[in-house]
Amino acid sequence: MEMSEGRSLASVINHVERLYSSRNPTEVNSLQIELQSLQKSEYGLELANVLMGQSSANCRFFGALTYGVAINIRRDNFSSGDVISLVNNIEGHIFRLISSEGLEGNMVVIRKLFSDLSLLFIFHSNTYPDPLKIFYDNLGVSDDAGSKEAWITLILIFASILVEDVSKQENTTTIHKVIYDNVFLKVNNIVTGLVDLNVPPKIHLLTLDCINSWVYYISVAEANSEVRYDCPKNIVNYLFDSLTLSGISDSSNESLELVNKTLLVFTEISDMNPRMLDRESKLRLHSSLLEPGHFGEEFMSKVVFSDLRLEYDDEVGNFVNLIIVFLQNDLLNLTKQILEQSSTYKIKVLLSLTNISGIPMIDETLSDQFLTFWEDFINTFIDDEESFRIVFESEPNKFSKFVNRRNEVVSEICGIYWNKIHLPPFDELEPVKVEFLQYRSGVADLFIAAYSLISLPLYERLTSKLIYDTYTLEENKNMSLDIESTLYLIYKITEDYTFYDPDNSPFGLYVGKIFESGILNSFGNLSTSDNTLKYFYFTFNNFLASVTFYLKGEHGKEFLGSILRLLIPMILGGSTSLALNVSKTMLKICQECSQNLIPFTADIEALLVETLKNPGVDALIRQRLFSSYTSIIQYLKNPVEIGKILFHMINEIYNSAAKVMSANTSNNEELEDYLISLISCVCQIARACEIPEEIDEFYTPEEQEVVDSYWKEDPSNVKDIILRIIRLFSIDFPPFVHNATSTEKCCNILKSGVREDINGPFKFPIEIIFDYLVSKVEVSDTGSIPPIYSLVETVIVTNYNKIEREVLQNLIDKVFTQNLEALKSDPYAIKSAVELFAVILERKPSLILGLPVFQSSILKFSLEGLSANENFIIKPVSRFWVAIISLKKGSEYDHTLIRDLFTTRGGGQQLCSNLVKSFILSARSNLDYYYPIFRNLLGKYPLESKTWFLQAFHDLHHEKLNEHLTSIIVNKIMITRGQRSAHDILKKIWLQLNGLIEFNSKNF
Structure with a gap:
């Protein structure tokens, strides 16, 4: 056989074999291109037919693939005769494969050939409307068809592949109607016949796979057509007949594969298309799963609550999943009927499954499966509260019983999960830490839902439990696990319900009782170096962060000293992860309780000194501590005291940095990280020194005058040390001259005071800021340009009415004109420059329009920016040109100038x-x-x-x-x-x- 361009069959076969054996990506790609061109050529069908006749499995598979490609390409050119001829050819290949080598060894090729037949049906359902019947009829006359078992296997596989392939296509209503009228009837009859036939288990498994494919297809068909598959009784009855545990005992090793697949199919139906079960079938499934004396009870007895559970873990999980999906379809009725006897048994079953023995995510996952179900169960009571009131409107006593029963069930659920989230031993927890902590988070969401329903009584029970266990901890150290679990849930509920409105928290009374119980002393006696206790401290710290609303109040402030004395050693002596957690908590407490922490500034200052001396302290911890300290001293409101403290702090940072820099004239990663953390601390101090609210709400008019006057003179030389440290980090230390991060931090320090209404430690005159920028740009590369321009932009946005044009001209000349060629090579520098000019044009165009550099360089620079490929450049360029065209804040002179530029020049x-x-x-x-x-x-x-x-x-x-x-x-x-x-x-x-x-x- 000769292909196009002189390719012989032998060369094609060689190419196919090389395609599947070569490990060279280049060769594989080349072979694919050449073979694909053949598949798509006029020889495609002929090639497929010839390859299917080869003995090589690779050739046969490629032949089956080629049929699919050729059918797709030529589908509109087939006559009815062509379609029937192709069907006969493909079916003939299937029969010959079975006859020569049997089913098992050729299943991959056979499945692909069935997909080819499916394509013909999808494209030509008028000519080929009943694929299963044609295949069955041809089986009957073929000499190569094999045994009856092979017949059934092939038909079931074909019936599955056909609807799977149709489900992937965007088809018209017509094809769904054809399938319903022709194909579905055959499948229904096959399933019915299998009930009476003595076929091996593998046929039943294949039947269940086929039904599963049809369940998915039916949901697709009903969504895209008017076809409706009302309860297919024969199929549903077959599924119920498959739910059997005949012969299984506690010591049996019999596979539950049939049961498992049946559970999966029922789950698919319940999840995707519950309409497939009519009322009678739903009641039957309900009985099978959740009533005494039926399949569910037997399965739980023999498998779930037996030594076989771990062996049949998948089956157990699928059994529980089916129950959950089935019940979620009618959750409102389940909640309405909690007073009925039948519901009592049902809920008892569900609670038993939830309370399965073992540690979650280590020994069991059933309780995790039930988490979302129980949360939905609780939320149904909340969302449909009015419906329940209407139901019991005429029976107030019964409604009271209903509420009591509801609360009992929710309490049982909470009790199970409270016990489940107890921390396992450290060596068991670590391998599944992520999964277990996610599980705990899910349990917390459940308790938050429960609190929404039950409200303060739930919170009160948790706090009472916590207080009791705290009192008995000295006598029974094992109570620490109970304490941690309860505290975790209290923290989660508190955090959720105080996040948006902490000042109106209903929890103050209960939180006060917790602190009064001596919990601080109890945790203070635990070791911070014990890995087992690490999570205890995480929970405790998070709890403290969640109750700052109480600690900043009159009753809570008495505990702040004890809290600080507890937290500080954890930062110095705990693990890095614990120290990070503690520093985050400490920052929140210091920000929220600043005024009440003023007496403890000496303790925190000593901690700062320690962290400065120790380069090994995590940079984020160091920054948080400086921010914490500054948040407190801000509330001194005495500029003299604040000035002394700030000078001392920043001077300590300066000396620490200078000492390290003088000993290291070259850079390394560890040195850079430490130094960046130091300048970041100054950044944090600057941010914390920003007036925390409206100035008139923070300072009285008299205080404003005193503060403004003090910082204008700056007798403590705070501003001087700030400028010295900025210069040290961005200009004087050679390894940091081109360090973009350091430059950004320094610019952010100068930014921090720009917006303030009165003088403060970080508010500098514009001239000083601009002088620094001029000095900095003289030694910088383009990597430092974005933060420099960002600082200029901030100054202009906030102070454009105070800036002299000559000052700005000098600055632009230094930071833009003299670096123009270098700027053009850096996309981020281009972006920053154009953004700066756009801001000036939007705020006060006269500052820049009259400058010689505007027409000589800036316009041309921004014109070139229009052709940029990067959207982050085009965006500010667009902003620039819109600003210059519209000139919304331009004077009459500005408009005349631009109009002349546009129309005359x-x-x-x-x-x-x-x-x-x-x-x-x-x-x-x-x-x-x-x-x-x-x-x-x-x-x-x-x-x-x-x-x-x-x-x-x-x-x-x-x-x-x-x-x-x-x-x-x-x-x-x-x-x-x-x-x-x-x-x-x-x-x-x-x-x-x-x-x-x-x-x-x-x-x-």
């Missing part, structure tokens, strides 16, 4: 030409950034812009444009008058000129 034409060219060449995802420039030009220059755009499109020299079409395009743009409709016109132009839609004037 060619600026408008230059902008339009660059804009149109860049727009057409841009990526589709960037088009939105160009639209505002077009719209503003059209709105501001309605007469001039038509000429500009005509010339701009002419200058494109685009092969699809002539003078007539250009005129049509521009007229359509002009008609929009800069309204939003311009977007659609411009998008069509882009699509047409980029060849994505046909270029035609009628498209407009």
Whole structure:
């Protein structure tokens, strides 16, 4: 046989064999390209037929694949005769494979051939409407069809693959109707017949797989057509007949594979298409699962609550999952009927399954499966509370019993899960730490839902339990596990319900009792170095962070000293993970309880000194501690005291940094991390020194005057040491001159005071900030430009009315003009520069419009930015041009200047030409950034812009444009008058000129 271009069959077979044996990616790719071209060629079907006749499994499989490719490509060219002929050919290959080698060894190829038949059915259901019947009829006349068992196997596999493949396609209603009328009836009859046949278990397993495929298909068919598969009784009865444990005993090793697959199919039905079960079938399934004397009780007795549970872990999980999915479909009725005897047994079963023995995520996962179910169960009582009141409207006594029973059940659920979240031994917990902690979080969500239903009585029971266990801890050390579990749940509920409104928390009374019980002493006696107790401290710290609403109050402040004395040793002596957790808690307490912590500043200051001396302390811990301390001293409100403390703190940081820098003239990662953490501490101090609320709410007018006057003079030299440390980290220490992180931190320090209304320790005159920037830019590379420009931007946004144009001109000359060529090589520097100019134009255009550098460099720089590929550059460039066109805050002189630039000096034409060219060449995802420039030009220059755009499109020299079409395009743009409709016109132009839609004037 000869293929196209002289390829022989032998060479094709060789290529196929190499395709599946080669380990060379380049060769495999080359072979794929060559073989795919053959599959798609006019020889595709012939090649498939020939390859199927080879003895090689690789050739047969590739032949089956080739049938699929060829059918897909040529599907519209087949006549009815072609379709039937192809069906006969493919079926013939299947029969010969069975006859020569049997089913097992060729199943992969046979399945692929069935997919090929499915494709023919999908594309030609009119000609080939009943694939199963045709296949069955041909089986009957074939000499190669094999045994009856092989017949059934093939038909079941074909019935599965057919609907699986149809489910993947977007089909019309017609094909679903064809399947219902022809194919489904055959499957239903096959399942019915199997009940009476003595077939081996593997046939039943295959039948269940087939039913499962149909369950999914039915949901697809019903969603996309008017076809409805009302309860298919024969199939459903077959499933019930498969729910049997005949012969199994406590010591049996019999496989439950049939039962397992049946459970999975019932779950699929209940989850995806419960309509497949009519009322009678649902009642039957309910009885089977949840009533005494039926399958469920037997399964639980012989498997779930026996020594076989671990052996049949999948089966048990699927049994529980079916119960959950089935009950969730009618959760409202389950909750309504909790007073009925039948529900009592049912809930008892569910609670027993939830309370299965073992540690969650280590020995058992059933309780984890039930978590969402029980949360939904509780939320049903909450969401449908009004419905329950209506049901019991005429029976108030019964409603009271209903509420009591409801609370009993919820309490039982909570009791089970409270016990389940007890921490296991450390060596058992560590391998499943992530899973177990996620489980605990899920339990916390359940308790939060329970609190929404039961309210304070639940919180009171938890706190009473915690207090009792705390009192008895000295006598029974094992109570520590109980304490941790209860405290964890209290913390989670408290955190959730005080997050948005901590000042109105209902928990203050109970939290006070917890502290009064001596819990601080109990935790203080535990070892911080014991791994087993690590999670105890995590829980305790998180609890403390959740109750700052109480600690900042009159009753809570008495415990702050004890808390600090407990936390500080954990930072110095605990593990890094514990110290991080503690520092986070300490930061929140210091921020929330600042005024009450003033007496303890000496303790925290001593801790700061320790962390400064020790480079091994995590950088984040060090930063949090400095921020914590500064938050407290802010509330001294005495600038003299604050000045002394700030100078001492920052000077300590300066000396620590200078000492390290003088001993290290070169950089290394460890040194860099330590030094960056030091300058970050100054950043944290600066942020913490920002006035924490509206100035009039924080300071009285008299205090404002005192503070402003003090910091204007700065007798404590705080500002001097701040500037020295900024210069040390960004200019004087050679290894950090080009360190972008260090520069950013230094700029952020200067930023922190810019917005303040009165003088403060970090508020510097604009001239000092600009002088620093000029000095910094002289030694910087482009990596330091973004934070420098960001600082200038912040200064301009907040102080644009105070800035002299000459000062700004000098700064721009230093940070922009003299570095222009270098800036153009760094996309992030370009972005920062254009953003800065856009901000100036938006706030006070006169600051920049009259500068020589504006017309000589800035305009050209921003024109070039229009053609950038990066959207993070195009976005600020668009902002720049919109600002310059609109000049919303420009003076009359500013408007005259720009109009002259655009209309008299060619600026408008230059902008339009660059804009149109860049727009057409841009990526589709960037088009939105160009639209505002077009719209503003059209709105501001309605007469001039038509000429500009005509010339701009002419200058494109685009092969699809002539003078007539250009005129049509521009007229359509002009008609929009800069309204939003311009977007659609411009998008069509882009699509047409980029060849994505046909270029035609009628498209407009």
